[in-house]
Amino acid sequence: MFKKILVANRSEIAIRVFRAAHELHIPSVGVYSAEDRLTLHRFSTREAYRVGEGKGPIDAYLDMEDIIRVAKLSGADAIHPGYGFLSENPNFAHLCAESGITFIGPSPEIMRRLGNKVEARALAIEADVPVMPATEPLPDDDGEIVRLAGEIGYPLMLKASWGGGGRGMRVIEDESALVEQVAAARREAGAAFGNDEVYLEKLVRNARHVEVQIMGDLHGQVVHLFERDCTVQRRHQKIVERAPAPYLSQAERDEICAAAVRLARSVHYSNAGTVEFLQDVDSGEFYFIEVNPRIQVEHTVTEQITGLDLVKSQIRIAAGGRIGDIDSSGIPSQEHIAMRGAAIQCRVTTEDPRNNFIPDYGHIVAYRSPAGPGIRLDAGTAYSGAVIGRHYDSLLVKITASGVAETEATDRMLRGLSEFRVRGVETNLAFLNALISDSRFIRGEYNTRFVDETPHLLQLKVDETDGAQLLHYIGEVMVNGNAQVAGRRQPKALTAPGRRPAADP
Numbered sequence: 001m002f003k004k005i006l007v008a009n010r011s012e013i014a015i016r017v018f019r020a021a022h023e024l025h026i027p028s029v030g031v032y033s034a035e036d037r038l039t040l041h042r043f044s045t046r047e048a049y050r051v052g053e054g055k056g057p058i059d060a061y062l063d064m065e066d067i068i069r070v071a072k073l074s075g076a077d078a079i080h081p082g083y084g085f086l087s088e089n090p091n092f093a094h095l096c097a098e099s100g101i102t103f104i105g106p107s108p109e110i111m112r113r114l115g116n117k118v119e120a121r122a123l124a125i126e127a128d129v130p131v132m133p134a135t136e137p138l139p140d141d142d143g144e145i146v147r148l149a150g151e152i153g154y155p156l157m158l159k160a161s162w163g164g165g166g167r168g169m170r171v172i173e174d175e176s177a178l179v180e181q182v183a184a185a186r187r188e189a190g191a192a193f194g195n196d197e198v199y200l201e202k203l204v205r206n207a208r209h210v211e212v213q214i215m216g217d218l219h220g221q222v223v224h225l226f227e228r229d230c231t232v233q234r235r236h237q238k239i240v241e242r243a244p245a246p247y248l249s250q251a252e253r254d255e256i257c258a259a260a261v262r263l264a265r266s267v268h269y270s271n272a273g274t275v276e277f278l279q280d281v282d283s284g285e286f287y288f289i290e291v292n293p294r295i296q297v298e299h300t301v302t303e304q305i306t307g308l309d310l311v312k313s314q315i316r317i318a319a320g321g322r323i324g325d326i327d328s329s330g331i332p333s334q335e336h337i338a339m340r341g342a343a344i345q346c347r348v349t350t351e352d353p354r355n356n357f358i359p360d361y362g363h364i365v366a367y368r369s370p371a372g373p374g375i376r377l378d379a380g381t382a383y384s385g386a387v388i389g390r391h392y393d394s395l396l397v398k399i400t401a402s403g404v405a406e407t408e409a410t411d412r413m414l415r416g417l418s419e420f421r422v423r424g425v426e427t428n429l430a431f432l433n434a435l436i437s438d439s440r441f442i443r444g445e446y447n448t449r450f451v452d453e454t455p456h457l458l459q460l461k462v463d464e465t466d467g468a469q470l471l472h473y474i475g476e477v478m479v480n481g482n483a484q485v486a487g488r489r490q491p492k493a494l495t496a497p498g499r500r501p502a503a504d505p
Contacts, residue, residue: 002076004026004028004076005079006078007029007030008031009085010061011040011380011395012379014044021080027046032050033052036057057389078103088292089111091108093105094108104271106273117160118134118199133152135199138198148200152202155174156171156201157202157203158200159185160189160196161197209279210229210230211228212227212259213227213310214261215310218320220265223334224257227248227253227257234452242343242406243342246406252286263291271314281447297398298345299311301402304343308330313329340404341405346398346417346436348420349427352426355426359390360394361389364384366422367383367422370416375399377397379396380395381396401413401415417432
């Protein structure tokens with residue numbers, strides 16, 4: 001087993017890995033940017049170092065050489081990249097190997113092959129996994145781009161060959177916007193991933209997004225841990241994830257999980273990964289999208305329905321643990337991996353649903369989290385006094401609810417959302433409550449356009465939480481005097497709809 005693990009990430013995923021290492025009796029090392037010097041993850045492990053001296057808040061966590069320097073300085077012999085940042089960078093995995101440090105994830109070779117969506121598609125075809133009609137990487141010639149698009153047929157989805165997170169993605173309805181959108185997608189992809197390669201793929205209008213969790217060891221074993229439904233999205237970003245997918249038959253579940261394992265075995269995949277698919281709701285057919293060679297934000301729902309700790313298993317497998325030997329890897333053989341009950345995860349963000357989900361910033365002046373049976377929280381900045389800055393994504397806390405049945409998981413999620421109290425910044429809690437309460441969501445009758453096509457989810461009303469915020473504000477004025485709170489945003493209950501309060505900077 002490793003002597004010490006450095007976590008090359010921040011916020012909730014860094015804390016998640018620290019906890020896994022602690023349970024395995026392995027010391028852990030954190031890193032932080034200048035902007036994160038007061039954040040919780042820095043103080044959640046005994047040893048933490050600033051990285052990226054003189055670099056921006058994002059670039060600090062992308063400074064491969066400095067992270068390797070800190071690993072050597074601290075005596076870490078393994079690095080866990082979390083998700084985002086360097087987690088899918090084969091160059092970083094290669095640099096770790098060159099430095100004698102174990103990268104807790106797939107090999108650089110596997111990451112290169114699967115990180116390129118076009119090559120991953122070719123590998124899927126070889127493994128007899130169904131794929132969506134698509135082009136090769138687009139050429140520079142505009143006329144040839146128009147011809148290739150016509151061969152597949154509109155509507156089309158324009159995608160970046162590298163990376164994810166919705167960057168570079170465009171829906172192309174017809175030829176009129178094609179060339180302009182290709183140029184814009186190339187610019188966005190180049191800026192986000194350092195590679196501007198894009199391609200076109202057939203767009204399925206009525207689609208669901210299903211992904212299969214896989215785990216492979218260094219000895220050739222690959223298993224699946226069932227599927228997750230990630231259909232409910234906004235701007236190609238996932239909002240709610242659930243397991244199992246409520247609309248799949250057992251035959252469909254067996255088919256999609258087997259396809260994911262075939263693809264993973266064909267490339268000798270190791271460590272945690274996710275194979276993503278679209279399902280055409282009208283035909284029931286599945287199509288391969290991509291492989292994410294890392295732990296996912298939504299891994300919590302898989303852990304809740306299987307009882308397995310995926311992050312601890314990542315560490316054990318990177319150290320040589322064998323799948324099928326529960327003591328060495330934490331993962332049993334396929335026939336002993338069982339699915340029990342149901343789980344739902346919601347991403348609570350500091351965004352304003354009433355204002356086109358614009359991220360909000362400031363101090364959290366009061367925070368109360370939910371608790372009780374079947375509630376799990378994964379947080380990085382969710383506490384009273386936390387500063388929500390502009391430099392990173394708006395995720396505040398992940399809440400995962402589980403139960404013996406889907407209805408119980410849903411009821412617990414609604415209870416959990418209602419128990420949250422967050423003061424000082426806007427959140428999407430009211431929107432999540434409306435979404436989880438929607439009858440079509442409960443029945444699993446939705447597609448990837450569900451949020452965009454369900455406007456009542458955004459018709460949020462001032463409720464009792466605003467009343468509580470009003471009382472909190474009045475209490476502050478009485479205790480501290482009006483001058484000390486005048487510069488802070490007033491509660492919406494103090495202002496007429498559509499008007500900005502005079503004291504709002």
